[in-house]
Amino acid sequence: MRIVVIGMHRSGTSIVAKILEQLGCNMGESLLPSSASNVDGHYEDLRFYELNSLIFSRINKSWDNPPSQREVLENSELIYNLYLDEISDRSGFWGFKEPRTSVLLPAIQDLLCDFKVVYCLRDGADVARSLHTRNGIDVAEGLNLKEIYDKACSDFYENHGGDKIKIYYSDLVSEPEEAVKKIASFVNMAKDESAIINASLIVKDKQDLSRKKFLALIGDVFISIKRAIKSPGLLFTKKPLNKMRYWVRNLVEIIARR
Numbered sequence: 001m002r003i004v005v006i007g008m009h010r011s012g013t014s015i016v017a018k019i020l021e022q023l024g025c026n027m028g029e030s031l032l033p034s035s036a037s038n039v040d041g042h043y044e045d046l047r048f049y050e051l052n053s054l055i056f057s058r059i060n061k062s063w064d065n066p067p068s069q070r071e072v073l074e075n076s077e078l079i080y081n082l083y084l085d086e087i088s089d090r091s092g093f094w095g096f097k098e099p100r101t102s103v104l105l106p107a108i109q110d111l112l113c114d115f116k117v118v119y120c121l122r123d124g125a126d127v128a129r130s131l132h133t134r135n136g137i138d139v140a141e142g143l144n145l146k147e148i149y150d151k152a153c154s155d156f157y158e159n160h161g162g163d164k165i166k167i168y169y170s171d172l173v174s175e176p177e178e179a180v181k182k183i184a185s186f187v188n189m190a191k192d193e194s195a196i197i198n199a200s201l202i203v204k205d206k207q208d209l210s211r212k213k214f215l216a217l218i219g220d221v222f223i224s225i226k227r228a229i230k231s232p233g234l235l236f237t238k239k240p241l242n243k244m245r246y247w248v249r250n251l252v253e254i255i256a257r258r
Contacts, residue, residue, distance in 0.1 A: 001025075001187065002087075003095030004112055006102045006156070007120030008149035009063065010130040012169040016120055017043035017097040019180055022199040023189045026094040045096050051086055052100040055079055064137065066103040066148055076107035083108045093187075102149045105156040112160070116186065119157050121150075122169035176200050 003025055007013045021027045021043060028045025059075050061067045072079065083104075095116075105112075128142030137145070157164055165186045171179045177200040184190050184199070 001093045002090070002115045003118060003187065004101070004115045005095065005097035005118045005120065006105065006153045007099065008102065008122070008127055008146045008153070009099045010127045010134070011099075011122040012120045012167065012172055013097050013099055014040070014042050014044075015169075015172055016118055016167055016183065017095070019183055019199045020095055020118075020187065023184055023187060023192070023195050024093060025187065026092065027096065044098050047086060048096045048098045048101070051082055052098050052104070055082060055104065056100060063100050064135070064145060066100070066145070069106050069152065072104055072106045072152075079104050079107035080111065083111055087111055099149070103152045105152050109156055109159070112156075114162055116162065117157060117160050117164040118183070118186070119153055119164065119166045120169065121166060126169070 003020060005013050005017050005020070017027050018041065027043050028047065030046045032042040032044040032046055032049050034041040055075075055078070056062055056067075058078060059067055059071060061071070067075070101108075124143050124146050125139075127146050128137075128139045131137040131142040131145070132139055157166075163186070165182070167179060167183065177196075180196055180199045181190065184192070184196050189195055
């Protein structure tokens, strides 16, 4: 069984990928490390992360300046062949999640015809606010980005002839056990009650997540201070200043949740 998780950044793809991992799906032998913005982990296979980084670099695009569907189709041979090499190397019960894949779907839809598809969705305003907190992206720009990702995802989802399911972020937060049962049934794991219980525990309450995020931010600040002591002349360059703004935005968000 093969699974692909699609959806816009900040839409719950990491939580869903972690649930799938808990249910026995191999989401990657080597995963992208956790970060202050995603303290429970991204659950992104580094091989797919590096694959998408290569593709986006080749076509001179980025996750927040994604290629149009026309640009994707113009580079479809490159994208298709790189994905083919990666997908052909896998077997068993496995899946992958990397949000940038969402905008590349027009080029690789034929490769995914026998994949089970999990499409993660979240309210646009919530996604835009989350992007503003994490990246300082203007809310209007965040909403526009979500439209681009959702258009590619929805077109692929509607045309996909295989098994598919939509998972809403609001359901993961408000009714985690029911959402996990829905995912478990989709991947034929509905009878494994212990796996469902463990997977349900993945969706933490907001207070616990805020505490973990706060600790991660403190660790990030400490590391940055150590670097600044070694190279004080770099303290007021663009990258450190952007990082300081990031800390402030996240601390404001944590305080607002308490």
